[in-house]
Each structure stands twice: as structure tokens, then as C-alpha cells.
Amino acid sequence: MSTLEKSSYHHGDLRAALLSTAMEMLENGEPFSLRAVARQAGVSPTAPYRHFKDRDALESALAVEGFRDLLADLGSGRGLPASASDLAEFAVAYVAFALRRPALFGVMFGKPCDDADDERVKAADALHALLADALDHVFPDADASALASAGWGLAHGLACLHLDGKLRAMSEEEVADRVRSAFLAITSVGS
Amino acid sequence: MSTLEKSSYHHGDLRAALLSTAMEMLENGEPFSLRAVARQAGVSPTAPYRHFKDRDALESALAVEGFRDLLADLGSGRGLPASASDLAEFAVAYVAFALRRPALFGVMFGKPCDDADDERVKAADALHALLADALDHVFPDADASALASAGWGLAHGLACLHLDGKLRAMSEEEVADRVRSAFLAITSVGS
DNA sequence: CACGCTATGTTTACAGTGCTAACACAGCAT
DNA sequence: ATGCTGTGTTAGCACTGTAAACATAGCGTG
Numbered sequence: 001m002s003t004l005e006k007s008s009y010h011h012g013d014l015r016a017a018l019l020s021t022a023m024e025m026l027e028n029g030e031p032f033s034l035r036a037v038a039r040q041a042g043v044s045p046t047a048p049y050r051h052f053k054d055r056d057a058l059e060s061a062l063a064v065e066g067f068r069d070l071l072a073d074l075g076s077g078r079g080l081p082a083s084a085s086d087l088a089e090f091a092v093a094y095v096a097f098a099l100r101r102p103a104l105f106g107v108m109f110g111k112p113c114d115d116a117d118d119e120r121v122k123a124a125d126a127l128h129a130l131l132a133d134a135l136d137h138v139f140p141d142a143d144a145s146a147l148a149s150a151g152w153g154l155a156h157g158l159a160c161l162h163l164d165g166k167l168r169a170m171s172e173e174e175v176a177d178r179v180r181s182a183f184l185a186i187t188s189v190g191s
Numbered sequence: 192m193s194t195l196e197k198s199s200y201h202h203g204d205l206r207a208a209l210l211s212t213a214m215e216m217l218e219n220g221e222p223f224s225l226r227a228v229a230r231q232a233g234v235s236p237t238a239p240y241r242h243f244k245d246r247d248a249l250e251s252a253l254a255v256e257g258f259r260d261l262l263a264d265l266g267s268g269r270g271l272p273a274s275a276s277d278l279a280e281f282a283v284a285y286v287a288f289a290l291r292r293p294a295l296f297g298v299m300f301g302k303p304c305d306d307a308d309d310e311r312v313k314a315a316d317a318l319h320a321l322l323a324d325a326l327d328h329v330f331p332d333a334d335a336s337a338l339a340s341a342g343w344g345l346a347h348g349l350a351c352l353h354l355d356g357k358l359r360a361m362s363e364e365e366v367a368d369r370v371r372s373a374f375l376a377i378t379s380v381g382s
Numbered sequence: 383c384a385c386g387c388t389a390t391g392t393t394t395a396c397a398g399t400g401c402t403a404a405c406a407c408a409g410c411a412t
Numbered sequence: 413a414t415g416c417t418g419t420g421t422t423a424g425c426a427c428t429g430t431a432a433a434c435a436t437a438g439c440g441t442g
Contacts, residue, residue, distance in 0.1 A: 014420085033400080034399080034400065035398080044421050045399095045422095046400095046401080047421075049400095051419090054401075109357070124357055142376055143376055146376040149352075149358060149369055151377075152348065152352065153349035153352060153373060154348055157343065157347035158340065158341075160347060160351055164303060165303050181334060181336075181340075182338070182344060184337075185333055185334055186342075186378065224427085224429080226427080226429080227428095235392050236392090237393085237429095237430075238392075240429095240431085246428095246429065
């Protein structure tokens with residue numbers, strides 16, 4: 001599309017093109033629809049159906065990308081966290097991701113998504129595993145499962161509440177501070 | 192509608208009727224749309240616009256009801272919590288509400304909802320205040336604001352993750368246990 | 383009581399959506 | 413060269429939210 005006019009009737013790699021323009025639209029906050037994506041990709045309204053069963057299939061593919069990126073964000077620059085404050089940074093990164101790419105975050109989490117053998121489920125499970133490892137690494141004695149749920153829940157809840165404007169809107173810095181405080185507060189309050 | 196055939200051209204109290212049938216549809220998991228609500232209420236597709244500016248306005252009204260009900264659920268039967276385990280029951284009730292009325296919960300929280308002076312904002316703030324009070328009551332020394340964020344975030348996050356099937360599906364009892372464990376774990380782990 | 387105003391409901395219409403079905407063309411294998 | 417398959421296109425359906433124009437019911441006022 002960019003340099004070379006498509007001389008051919010066929011697109012070459014429409015599937016990838018659709019995914020990337022769809023992702024771009026998500027990031028730009030433009031209203032997202034199969035038809036809009038097709039339009040943006042310069043292709044007929046129903047062309048996407050050759051590559052995705054339906055709207056949900058496209059969204060799932062985007063979600064998988066999202067999970068990969070989030071995992072990368074969480075892993076980048078640090079090994080497994082060694083202290084409670086490392087954990088707090090984990091949570092900060094999680095929330096930052098959600099705020100930086102809100103629409104994508106919505107696609108990743110806004111659906112029942114009980115598709116059994118989906119690649120998407122695997123991606124989500126990988127995230128769960130990472131968080132469980134992290135918490136278990138910092139608190140080896142505690143009930144790992146409960147702690148993992150708690151840690152993920154806390155980060156996720158703060159992300160959602162901030163996303164939905166349920167907590168007063170604030171700068172990125174302030175949000176990070178608040179998440180950090182919350183995480184530290186709750187992991188150090190046990191009388 | 193029930194006992195007396197509407198003999199009149201006018202409905203009498205269409206606004207209330209719309210709200211209640213809409214709420215019913217939400218609870219039943221039926222697909223929710225302005226037109227569907229109108230149909231269900233036995234009225235023309237655009238009649239609701241006489242009572243609600245647009246779809247969002249109807250949803251906001253439903254959300255307000257939802258916040259009231261959730262507050263009632265949290266307050267019912269108990270005073271302000273006096274211990275960490277009371278707090279855990281708070282969280283359990285929060286998550287139970289979300290799982291019992293998932294669609295309503297989605298309406299309450301699935302939107303940016305930055306409408307400035309809305310009644311909806313007040314309802315959400317009331318919820319925030321209750322949670323803050325509760326936490327402050329149990330942990331008077333800690334930073335109340337951070338704790339409130341943390342507590343709400345934790346409960347909310349667990350609710351969302353369960354709703355979206357990100358944590359393995361389980362019975363109501365098991366979910367309650369998991370929430371309780373998570374809450375207790377995280378409030379007692381501060382080495 | 384007649385008149386008309388306003389609140390409330392109806393009809394009609396338009397643009398946009400997801401999706402299906404029928405068609406068309408490109409390029410490969412035969 | 414011939415035809416099959418993969419990929420794209422066009423048409424069309426049922427649905428959505430929303431606006432505009434119309435109609436009526438029932439009240440307040442002359």
C-alpha cells in the first residue's frame with residue numbers, strides 16, 4: 001500500500017494488514033468495526049471474512065497480540081521481583097499498560113472468552129503463570145494460588161477503575177504513585 | 192400492562208416501565224438494545240427517546256439503580272466491618288453481586304463515564320465513600336486513601352477476572368472462598 | 383364549552399453494523 | 413489450455429441508534 005501500488009487483484013498478505021490497521025485504529029481510539037477496518041485497509045467490506053470467521057475472531061487475534069505485549073512489558077528490564085516493592089512496580093507496569101492502550105486492554109478483558117482451546121486462553125494463562133511465579137517468588141510461604149489471585153486482582157481492578165474513570169482522573173505519575181501506595185499498603189498492613 | 196389493558200393512547204408511566212423491562216432483560220441476559228426494550232414494553236421503536244436522550248442515558252439510569260442495589264447488598268446485615276475477616280466478607284459480597292448480575296455490573300463499570308454532574312457519578316462516589324469508611328474503620332492508622340483504592344481495586348479486579356472467565360470457572364461457594372482467601376492473604380502477608 | 387398548547391407516542395427515513403450468498407478473477411497444478 | 417482453489421467483490425438481509433415529521437390525548441385557559 002505504501003510504496004508500491006498493488007498491481008495485483010490479490011492483496012498479498014491481507015490478514016497481517018488487517019491486524020495491523022485494526023491495532024492502529026484501536027490505539028487511535030477510532031471506532032472499531034470490521035467494516036471500518038476493511039475500509040481503512042482499502043478493501044471491500046466483506047473481505048476480512050476470508051481471514052477471520054467473524055468479528056470476535058479478529059478481536060481474539062488482537063487480544064493475543066495484546067497479551068504478548070503486556071507480558072513483554074512486565075518482563076522487560078527486570079527479572080522476577082525480589083521484594084514487595086518490586087511487586088509494586090509490576091502492578092504499576094500493568095496499570096500503565098492498561099492506561100496507555102485502553103481500547104486494546106478492553107478487547108483483552110472485556111469478553112467472557114470461554115473459548116476452550118483457543119490460543120487466546122493460552123496467552124491469558126501465560127500471564128496468570130507469570131504473576132503467580134512473581135508472587136510466589138516474593139512470598140514463598142504464603143498460599144501461592146490465593147496470593148496470585150489477589151495480586152492479579154488488585155492490579156487488574158486498579159487498572160479497570162482508572163480506565164473507567166471511577167477513580168479521579170490524574171496524571172500518569174500520580175496514577176503510578178497511587179498504585180504503588182495501594183500495593184505497598186495492602187502488603188504491609190497485616191497489623 | 193398487567194391487569195388493565197391500556198385504554199389510553201398514552202402509557203401512563205413509560206419511563207418507569209422502560210427502566211424495569213430493561214433491567215429485566217439485563218438480568219435475563221437477553222441482548223439489550225433500545226429497540227428491543229421498546230418492543231418488549233409494547234411501544235414503538237423510538238418512543239424511549241421521549242424519556243431518554245439516547246442509549247447511554249438509559250444505561251446510566253440503570254447503572255444508578257445498580258449502584259444503589261450494590262450499596263444495599265454491602266450494607267445489609269452488617270454494620271461497618273470491624274476486622275479483616277469482616278472486610279473479606281465485604282469483598283465476597285461485592286464479587287457475588289457482580290457474578291449474580293453480570294450484565295448490570297458491566298453497565299455500571301464498562302464505560303468511561305466522565306459525565307460531570309451526573310447522578311451516576313454521585314452514586315459511584317457513594318460506593319467509594321462506603322469502602323473508604325470500611326477500610327479506615329478497620330485500619331485507622333494506614334493511609335486511608337491508598338487503602339481504599341487497594342480494597343476496592345482488589346474486590347473489583349477479582350470480580351472482573353471471574354466475570355471474564357480469566358480465573359477458572361467455579362461454583363459460587365468456591366469463588367467466595369477464593370475471594371476470602373485472597374483478601375485475607377494479602378492483608379496478612381506483610382511478613 | 384371551544385380552542386390550542388404541550389407532552390407523549392407513531393411513522394418514516396437514513397446511515398452504519400455484522401454476516402451470508404452469489405459472483406469474479408488470479409494464479410497454480412494438471 | 414484448462415479448470416480448481418484461494419481470495420477478493422457486489423448485493424442483500426436483519427438489525428442497530430438516531431433524527432424529523434406527524435398525530436393524538438388531555439390539560440389549562442379564553
